[in-house]
Amino acid sequence: MREVSQMKLISAHGVQLLRRDVRTWNGVTVSVLDMECRPGRAWHEMSPRQNRMAIVLEQIGGRVEPRTKIDQPSRSNWSGPHHIDYAPAGMRVWGYSDNVRRVRGVDFLFDFHSLESTLREQVDFQKVETPRLKFFDERIFQIGSLLASECRGPGQGSDLYGDSLVTALALDFLRLGNDRIPETKQGGLAPWQLKRAKEFMEANLSTNIRLCELADLTRLSQSQFGRAFKASTGLAPHRWQMNLRINRAQQLLLDGELTLAQIALVTGFSEQSHLTRVFRRIVGVSPGSWRRDRRI
Numbered sequence: 001m002r003e004v005s006q007m008k009l010i011s012a013h014g015v016q017l018l019r020r021d022v023r024t025w026n027g028v029t030v031s032v033l034d035m036e037c038r039p040g041r042a043w044h045e046m047s048p049r050q051n052r053m054a055i056v057l058e059q060i061g062g063r064v065e066p067r068t069k070i071d072q073p074s075r076s077n078w079s080g081p082h083h084i085d086y087a088p089a090g091m092r093v094w095g096y097s098d099n100v101r102r103v104r105g106v107d108f109l110f111d112f113h114s115l116e117s118t119l120r121e122q123v124d125f126q127k128v129e130t131p132r133l134k135f136f137d138e139r140i141f142q143i144g145s146l147l148a149s150e151c152r153g154p155g156q157g158s159d160l161y162g163d164s165l166v167t168a169l170a171l172d173f174l175r176l177g178n179d180r181i182p183e184t185k186q187g188g189l190a191p192w193q194l195k196r197a198k199e200f201m202e203a204n205l206s207t208n209i210r211l212c213e214l215a216d217l218t219r220l221s222q223s224q225f226g227r228a229f230k231a232s233t234g235l236a237p238h239r240w241q242m243n244l245r246i247n248r249a250q251q252l253l254l255d256g257e258l259t260l261a262q263i264a265l266v267t268g269f270s271e272q273s274h275l276t277r278v279f280r281r282i283v284g285v286s287p288g289s290w291r292r293d294r295r296i
Contacts, residue, residue: 009035014042015097021151025162026118026211026222028170029109032151036102043070043096046087050109051128053173054085054095055144057106062099066133070094076134082141086132086173093133106148108169115170118212120221123174137176143169158268161238163211167222188232189225193218197229201241205248206268209241246282249275253291260287 009017019034029050046054046066056064059081065074066085076083087093097103116123147165189197196217201209214237215225229237245267252263264275279287 009044010047012042012044014038014040015044015095015103023151023162025147025159025166026170027111027114028166029107030147030151030162030166031107031109032104032148033107034102034104037097037100039099041096041098042100043067043094045093046095047092048087048089048109050089051112052087052089053108053110053144054087055106055141055148056083056103057145057148058082058102058104059097059100060102062097062101064095064097064100064103067094067096068092068133070096074134078134078136080136083134083136084132084140084144085134088129088131091131093131104148106144106151108144108147108166110170119167119170119223121171121174121223127177128174132176137172140169140172140176143172158238158241159208159210160214160241163222164226164236164238167211167226171223187228189218189228193220193228194232197225197237198240201237201244205244206266208268211237242278243282245269246279249279249287250283250290253287254294256291263287 009015015035015037017033018036019032021032023030046052054066065076065083066087067074068091085093110128112123112125112128115121143165147162147169150162150165188194197214200214200217211222211226214229215222218225218228220228226237229235229240233240235243249263249267252258252266258266260275261272264270264272267275269275269278276286279285279290283290285293
């Protein structure tokens, strides 16, 4: 779903929302925002109704920071070009900038009670009620950037991919501050689990499969399933699904009975250009070129 610039910022001074794109994965609402600021000081209220994480992806000129009071600078020592803010529901917080021309950010709205059930991960509710303003974590930033790209347009092009990224993001945030113990190598899926997961993906090639469906089929949590599937196949679930789609598209191209637009829909792509883009990335040439090279 895409929402554009009719949406307004709350209590805004000197800043305008140019564009907003919104998607939801695993119950987490992800919004990418482009904002334009007038010269000098600018601000808007960001007080969340739900627990909210915001990542500053890009700022042109000046500085951007969160403030609990407009006239009181942030106390954080972090001075990098990007930063992350976390504010629990109901906290009063402002987005403040000084001599910034443009800002791009991505926001995440969490319902941790639902996530606890979805992820099968115990949530420290005291921890998620604690604000954490202007900090940085490289892994959370990278995952957030990938989700922002998915919001803007189909890249990997599946809800399975978005679900996987949101699961990783939520788990990384919930574990912030804990000692990071190197993960032990996890075993793969049992034969019955792998068979069931593969058959389900093949039978639902044209639909968007959710990670929770595969996890439920194999009686695992979403994070456990993702790691075990990759250990068994060498590929993440969304990569396996994409390879299945491309393989099926190749079969239909050789049959020659459907147009490229029809093949895109049958194999689960949003449109012909999406199929062409992914096909070229995986196979190395466009679908049309691939078909022409194989005509006898």
